[in-house]
Structure formats: structure tokens, C-alpha cells
Amino acid sequence: MAEAGKERAVVGLPELGSTQWPLQRYGRFMPAGAGESPVPGLEAGTASSQNWKVFESSEESGYLVLTIVVSGHLFISQGQTLLEGFSLIDSKNWLKVVRRVDCLLFGTTIKSKSRMFRVQFSGESKEQALARCCSCVQSLAQYITVQVPEGIVQELRPPKAGE
Amino acid sequence: KACPGTSRELLQRNPDYLQINEILLISDQEFLPCHIMDQHWKFYAECEELTF
Numbered sequence: 001m002a003e004a005g006k007e008r009a010v011v012g013l014p015e016l017g018s019t020q021w022p023l024q025r026y027g028r029f030m031p032a033g034a035g036e037s038p039v040p041g042l043e044a045g046t047a048s049s050q051n052w053k054v055f056e057s058s059e060e061s062g063y064l065v066l067t068i069v070v071s072g073h074l075f076i077s078q079g080q081t082l083l084e085g086f087s088l089i090d091s092k093n094w095l096k097v098v099r100r101v102d103c104l105l106f107g108t109t110i111k112s113k114s115r116m117f118r119v120q121f122s123g124e125s126k127e128q129a130l131a132r133c134c135s136c137v138q139s140l141a142q143y144i145t146v147q148v149p150e151g152i153v154q155e156l157r158p159p160k161a162g163e
Numbered sequence: 164k165a166c167p168g169t170s171r172e173l174l175q176r177n178p179d180y181l182q183i184n185e186i187l188l189i190s191d192q193e194f195l196p197c198h199i200m201d202q203h204w205k206f207y208a209e210c211e212e213l214t215f
Contacts, residue, residue, distance in 0.1 A: 100213040
């Protein structure tokens with residue numbers, strides 16, 4: 001696999017029992033003006049891009065990495081900053097994960113409060129990003145069911161071929 | 164730096180090879196009541212693509 005200089009490969013660290021995947025983006029759901037009170041006439045998801053605080057991998061801000069340790073811990077970090085860190089063990093009661101092409105959407109509910117975050121895997125091509133995403137899903141699947149929405153072809157294939 | 168109430172979402176054991184020296188805590192703004200978040204979740208989980 002040819003690697004561009006700035007591109008980090010999927011790194012397996014068997015002696016440390018962890019696997020890492022490079023991410024392109026990480027976003028925290030942070031709805032503008034949302035607080036404790038329900039929004040009247042809420043149209044979920046509208047103005048979606050404004051609702052996310054997005055972190056990008058870059059040389060200046062640092063590269064985003066998702067790490068899964070065999071202990072079942074999941075970390076998302078950017079440089080030396082930890083963005084997410086929790087155990088996947090017994091997480092199915094409070095965590096849900098959906099895959100969308102090369103992105104994963106995470107939802108957590110703890111003590112009746114919910115939050116969401118999402119990641120997009122990086123790659124030199126969409127196919128490579130998708131392959132990394134699927135490899136991460138395989139690791140996650142040891143601990144939690146990753147939903148793949150019905151009716152959407154998730155197979156890797158050229159766009160619009162043979163629709 | 165610890166944030167009470169969110170400890171379960173924060174790391175408890177941090178492999179040192181990650182070389183973490185800072186944690187970006189979760190702001191109150193990110194927490195929503197479940198029924199509100201469920202609506203947002205439904206929207207994003209049903210998108211064909213999660214375009215950033």
C-alpha cells in the first residue's frame with residue numbers, strides 16, 4: 001500500500017494490543033442554541049452543518065486517530081488531546097453506532113442525557129477510507145452491534161454503476 | 164482536570180503510548196434530553212451519507 005507522507009496507515013500494535021485508524025474528521029453534535037428546554041416545532045437535523053463542531057485532521061491542528069485497545073477501550077485523539085475515551089465493554093445499554101459509507105455515527109445515553117459524535121475515516125481514496133471504516137466496524141463488532149441501515153447498498157462499487 | 168457527572172464518558176485508563184496530555188471535556192451544550200436527541204439521531208441515522 002503506497003502511503004502519502006501525511007497519511008497514516010492503519011496501525012496494528014500487536015504487542016500493545018491495539019489498533020488505530022486515521023480519521024479525516026470528527027464532529028460533536030452541538031446544536032446552536034440548544035439547551036435543556038425542548039425546541040418548539042423542532043425540525044430535527046435542519047441546518048445540520050451548523051449543529052456540529054467539526055475537528056479536521058491537519059498538520060497544524062494534529063492528526064485525528066481512533067484507537068481500539070483489546071481491553072475494549074475506545075479513544076479518539078487529535079495530537080495529544082483526547083476527544084473521546086470510554087470502554088466498549090457492556091456498552092450496548094448506553095451506546096449505539098451506525099455506519100454510513102465511510103462515516104460512523106455514535107450516540108450515547110447516560111443518566112437520561114444524550115449526545116452524538118461522528119467520525120469520517122481518511123484515505124487516499126474514498127475506497128480506502130471505506131475499507132478502513134469497515135475494518136473499524138469489524139473491531140467494534142466484537143463489543144457492540146453496528147447498525148447498517150436497511151435498503152442502502154453498502155458494498156464497495158463504482159458510483160452509479162448498474163443502478 | 165475532571166468533570167463530575169461525565170466520568171463514565173471520560174477515560175479511566177489511558178494507554179501511555181497515546182501520549183495524551185489534555186482532554187477536551189464535553190460541554191453542557193452537547194447533552195440533550197433523550198427524546199430530543201432521538202429525533203436528531205433518527206435524522207442522521209437515516210441520511211444516506213453523513214456529509215460533513
